[in-house]
Amino acid sequence: MTNPLILKLEQRDQLSDEEKRTLENAISRIRVVEADEDIVREGDRPAESSLLLDGFAARYKIVSNGRRQISALHVPGDFLDLHSFLLKTMDHGVLALTTCRIATVPHTTLEKITDEYPHLTRLLWLNTLIDGAIHREWLTAMGRLSATAHMAHLICELYLRLRAVGRAEGDTVQLPITQAELGDTLGLSTVHVNRVLQELRKEGLIRFQGDALTILDWERLKTVGEFTSTYLSLQNEDR
Amino acid sequence: MTNPLILKLEQRDQLSDEEKRTLENAISRIRVVEADEDIVREGDRPAESSLLLDGFAARYKIVSNGRRQISALHVPGDFLDLHSFLLKTMDHGVLALTTCRIATVPHTTLEKITDEYPHLTRLLWLNTLIDGAIHREWLTAMGRLSATAHMAHLICELYLRLRAVGRAEGDTVQLPITQAELGDTLGLSTVHVNRVLQELRKEGLIRFQGDALTILDWERLKTVGEFTSTYLSLQNEDR
DNA sequence: CTTGAGCATAAACATATGTGAGTGCGGCTA
DNA sequence: TAGCCGCACTCACATATGTTTATGCTCAAG
Numbered sequence: 001m002t003n004p005l006i007l008k009l010e011q012r013d014q015l016s017d018e019e020k021r022t023l024e025n026a027i028s029r030i031r032v033v034e035a036d037e038d039i040v041r042e043g044d045r046p047a048e049s050s051l052l053l054d055g056f057a058a059r060y061k062i063v064s065n066g067r068r069q070i071s072a073l074h075v076p077g078d079f080l081d082l083h084s085f086l087l088k089t090m091d092h093g094v095l096a097l098t099t100c101r102i103a104t105v106p107h108t109t110l111e112k113i114t115d116e117y118p119h120l121t122r123l124l125w126l127n128t129l130i131d132g133a134i135h136r137e138w139l140t141a142m143g144r145l146s147a148t149a150h151m152a153h154l155i156c157e158l159y160l161r162l163r164a165v166g167r168a169e170g171d172t173v174q175l176p177i178t179q180a181e182l183g184d185t186l187g188l189s190t191v192h193v194n195r196v197l198q199e200l201r202k203e204g205l206i207r208f209q210g211d212a213l214t215i216l217d218w219e220r221l222k223t224v225g226e227f228t229s230t231y232l233s234l235q236n237e238d239r
Numbered sequence: 240m241t242n243p244l245i246l247k248l249e250q251r252d253q254l255s256d257e258e259k260r261t262l263e264n265a266i267s268r269i270r271v272v273e274a275d276e277d278i279v280r281e282g283d284r285p286a287e288s289s290l291l292l293d294g295f296a297a298r299y300k301i302v303s304n305g306r307r308q309i310s311a312l313h314v315p316g317d318f319l320d321l322h323s324f325l326l327k328t329m330d331h332g333v334l335a336l337t338t339c340r341i342a343t344v345p346h347t348t349l350e351k352i353t354d355e356y357p358h359l360t361r362l363l364w365l366n367t368l369i370d371g372a373i374h375r376e377w378l379t380a381m382g383r384l385s386a387t388a389h390m391a392h393l394i395c396e397l398y399l400r401l402r403a404v405g406r407a408e409g410d411t412v413q414l415p416i417t418q419a420e421l422g423d424t425l426g427l428s429t430v431h432v433n434r435v436l437q438e439l440r441k442e443g444l445i446r447f448q449g450d451a452l453t454i455l456d457w458e459r460l461k462t463v464g465e466f467t468s469t470y471l472s473l474q475n476e477d478r
Numbered sequence: 479c480t481t482g483a484g485c486a487t488a489a490a491c492a493t494a495t496g497t498g499a500g501t502g503c504g505g506c507t508a
Numbered sequence: 509t510a511g512c513c514g515c516a517c518t519c520a521c522a523t524a525t526g527t528t529t530a531t532g533c534t535c536a537a538g
Contacts, residue, residue: 059375061375061379063379063383063384063465069378069379069382071374071375071379083371083372086361086364086365086368087369087472088474091372091376092375114357114360114361115357118357118360121360121364122325122353125325125360125367126326128368128371129322129325129326129367130326131371132367132371133322133326135310135374135375136298136300136310136311136330136331137300139308139310139374139377139378139381139426140310142378142381142426143308143381143426144302144306144307144308144426145302147494147495178514178515178516179515179516187378187382187383188496189495189497190515190516191495191496191517192495192496194517194518195495197516198517230330231330233327233328237327239325385524386524386525417484418487419485427525428527429485429486430526430527431525433486434487434525
């Protein structure tokens with residue numbers, strides 16, 4: 001099975017065979033992390049970056065009263081801490097939301113890639129830029145959308161991102177995330193997450209039972225969430 | 240006068256003379272944008288990136304009801320849209336908050352830098368990673384801190400960032416930002432921004448008259464805002 | 479000087495969302 | 509098969525923040 005990172009990058013630009021080989025060879029080992037365990041901890045100075053091959057993970061910070069904010073949700077093909085290659089010190093933790101299969105890429109290898117493969121370097125850079133674009137979108141949704149709109153927005157995004165790495169079956173994706181975790185993502189209480197999900201269900205926009213999330217009315221969901229997909233850079237272009 | 244970008248990068252790592260020269264030569268022209276004018280518009284596909292030499296600028300998005308969210312505030316030395324080099328399409332606009340002096344760096348030049356100067360490339364990449372780290376910090380503050388704490392946090396950050404590029408005089412910085420703009424940054428109404436500022440003043444944490452912001456009690460301000468500066472990467476290291 | 483624009487400030491009131499405490503279901507595990 | 513635990517879900521009530529409207533200051537333009 002092909003590396004989901006290659007799948008992700010190939011949606012944004014063309015990769016040469018040599019570049020693909022280089023990426024495959026960049027992986028030093030593969031490990032499994034169980035649900036609810038930390039993959040990287042805040043304050044760590046990793047010597048390698050983690051690429052998510054399978055499962056769901058989240059970047060998070062804890063604030064004083066013990067409350068948690070999730071600043072990113074990750075699906076297969078995402079680098080969880082590619083930025084630690086240059087930022088050095090982790091400004092947040094990364095948590096496995098489900099059992100995760102993770103490929104490890106040493107920073108020395110990344111350095112070699114930046115020395116020898118400019119185009120591949122740009123694509124890795126692009127990867128972190130997309131993370132940033134998602135952060136900006138979340139900031140906007142959090143600051144200026146209602147809780148319901150924010151939730152609709154998040155659902156649109158996750159559906160597209162999962163579909164982009166082949167994890168959608170029609171209008172349905174597996175989304176093994178609790179309402180408490182959704183709350184920590186949206187900056188809401190779990191009670192309010194529940195209210196908002198019920199509203200989206202009542203409006204006939206989604207079905208969400210167990211882990212199965214189904215989009216019932218994509219157009220209206222997009223409208224409610226004021227969603228446009230530009231920021232996900234799902235376009236193939238020369239970069 | 241030295242380029243504030245070089246000043247900024249030199250705080251994070253060492254630059255060779257050749258790298259500095261390359262950066263200086265990367266500037267194709269310098270332009271001035273008046274306050275309240277757009278520097279780049281959402282949806283644009285710029286052929287060059289803008290480096291802020293002087294003034295204040297903001298990245299922003301507008302949502303349906305006309306409300307605005309500012310997703311980044313920029314001070315001299317910041318690239319406003321370095322990411323457009325690889326993301327291609329702007330997912331947000333950039334606005335001049337004051338008169339801005341802006342250096343323009345063609346994307347073709349950036350591409351050449353990535354082809355020929357790996358270390359310099361990593362530092363430019365780092366620049367965008369710091370933007371991302373700030374986004375994450377803002378997400379956390381917005382989602383999980385009270386309005387007062389969030390404001391305190393923002394003030395701590397802006398003070399340090401301005402000081403880092405030599406724009407602080409002792410405990411005072413010039414901050415030509417209206418309360419409405421602060422509201423759009425924090426996701427608050429202007430009325431509440433006013434309340435929160437008064438509280439910080441009453442607590443003896445800051446003075447803020449006209450554009451002059453003075454930190455009166457740094458330690459307590461940091462505590463109130465739950466501020467730690469790690470995410471700004473103000474450390475000099477090999478990258 | 480007058481006028482007006484832009485901004486900070488204020489008070490009264492409205493509401494989206496949070497809090498605390500609880501119920502009930504379904505799936506592990508003993 | 510019993511018991512427990514995590515999770516979705518509910519209700520009553522609390523509150524942080526938004527909305528509307530208005531005042532007064534400062535500064536630039538006429």
